[in-house]
Amino acid sequence: MSPAEFDQLLIELEPLWERSHHRSLARAGRVRRIGAGNTFKLDLSQRLLVTLLYLRQYFTMHVLGILFDLDAANICRNIHALLPVLEQALPAPLRPRTLQAEPDNAPGGVSRNPRKIRSLEEFLDIFPELTDVIVDGTEQPRGQPKVKKGENPGKKAVGRPKDKKRFYSVKNRTHTLKTQVAVTPEGQIVHLSATASGRTHDMKVLRRSRLMNRLPRHVRVWGDRGYTGMEKVYPDWETIVPAKRPKNGELSKEQRELNRLISKVRISAENAIGRIKKFRVCKEFFRNQTSQHGVMWGCVAGLVNLRWQRRHHLCTP
Numbered sequence: 584m585s586p587a588e589f590d591q592l593l594i595e596l597e598p599l600w601e602r603s604h605h606r607s608l609a610r611a612g613r614v615r616r617i618g619a620g621n622t623f624k625l626d627l628s629q630r631l632l633v634t635l636l637y638l639r640q641y642f643t644m645h646v647l648g649i650l651f652d653l654d655a656a657n658i659c660r661n662i663h664a665l666l667p668v669l670e671q672a673l674p675a676p677l678r679p680r681t682l683q684a685e686p687d688n689a690p691g692g693v694s695r696n697p698r699k700i701r702s703l704e705e706f707l708d709i710f711p712e713l714t715d716v717i718v719d720g721t722e723q724p725r726g727q728p729k730v731k732k733g734e735n736p737g738k739k740a741v742g743r744p745k746d747k748k749r750f751y752s753v754k755n756r757t758h759t760l761k762t763q764v765a766v767t768p769e770g771q772i773v774h775l776s777a778t779a780s781g782r783t784h785d786m787k788v789l790r791r792s793r794l795m796n797r798l799p800r801h802v803r804v805w806g807d808r809g810y811t812g813m814e815k816v817y818p819d820w821e822t823i824v825p826a827k828r829p830k831n832g833e834l835s836k837e838q839r840e841l842n843r844l845i846s847k848v849r850i851s852a853e854n855a856i857g858r859i860k861k862f863r864v865c866k867e868f869f870r871n872q873t874s875q876h877g878v879m880w881g882c883v884a885g886l887v888n889l890r891w892q893r894r895h896h897l898c899t900p
Contacts, residue, residue: 584635584886588893593628596672600627603668623661624653630661634669637662638883641863666878673885674892676765678775678877682791716773716798717766717805719852720785721860722752722759723876725869752781760869760876763788764884766855768848771891772884778876785809790816805849823848858887 584592608617623630633647644655651658670678728747750758759781765774776792789795789810795817798804803821806813813822825845826838834842860866862883869876 584890588889589631589635592672592889593631596631596668597627599668599671600665624657625651625661630665631669633658634662634665634882635886638862638864638879638886641867663875666875666882670878670881670885673882674888675881675885676772676774676888677797678881678884679777679793682777682779682788713767713773713799713802715768715803715805715848716794717768717849717852718763718789718794718810719766719807719849719856720761720763720788720809721856722755722761722781723865723869724755724757724867725750725760725781725873727758749782750780755781757781760873761788762876762880763792763794764852764856764859765794766852768851769895770851770855772855772859772888775877775880775884778873778880786812786816789813795820805845805852807849855887858890859883862886 605617625633629651633651636642636650637647642650644658647653647658648655653661728750747758750760752759752761761779761781761783763774763776763779763785764772766772774792774794774797776788776794779788779791785806786809789806795804798820800819803823804813804817805823808825808827810822810824811827813824823845825842826834828834859880864879865883871879
């Protein structure tokens with residue numbers, strides 16, 4: 584990011600931060616009056632720099648505290664307070680906060696009580712020329728869920744031991760967090776799913792991500808072999824998935840050629856995920872709470888989209 588782009592992002596961030604901070608000070612239950620209490624030692628530009636450094640290099644809070652002469656706890660509070668506002672200032676993709684408890688009603692039905700973030704009309708206003716969407720899932724390693732031991736000897740342990748199985752990814756042979764990314768063939772990220780456990784199947788994430796019910800019927804959806812059977816669940820959309828080799832069989836020459844052509848289109852999603860994972864906070868072992876995973880990925884995807892728009896001259900520095 585160039586200094587001019589940093590300054591432009593700071594200009595767009597300032598009014599959003601002022602509104603967010605004022606809502607925090609005026610929240611119900613706050614005892615102190617507005618203006619009382621400690622103030623930030625770092626100004627907004629420095630806090631933005633700290634946050635961008637954290638997303639890109641994934642320094643520990645202690646290292647950032649040494650660089651900016653603050654305690655690690657203060658650095659942590661500054662970063663986590665700014666992340667939701669930064670996501671609003673960036674051209675971040677649509678991102679539901681949670682997965683649906685129930686999958687979409689097949690075939691192509693509307694889910695019960697959908698929790699919409701933005702309307703479909705707004706989605707089409709932003710991307711009126713959208714004709715193809717490529718979906719792909721990616722995983723990030725996380726810590727093994729712990730079971731808290733009882734305080735007294737002989738007391739039963741408390742916690743959720745089933746989480747060890749729920750987050751374990753057989754594919755990566757470790758505990759992971761999964762995110763589904765939807766990308767246009769040009770490389771712009773248009774949707775992120777809520778964070779899912781590593782054990783969750785790609786097709787299950789798609790059905791609970793609220794993506795398909797937001798897409799118009801003319802949009803083609805491309806997926807990998809993890810989305811086999813998508814045409815049966817969503818017959819109203821044109822879906823394209825590579826052919827899967829049958830058990831004890833081989834693909835025909837035509838099927839292999841078709842898979843090769845599909846891969847040429849799907850490479851845009853792989854490249855977009857690669858650009859996201861240049862930010863170490865999205866690639867390395869995730870050290871934060873699981874609830875913070877989505878907003879960090881949203882900010883990084885917004886930064887990736889910002890650079891994409893600069894390259895395509897869709898916004899001025």
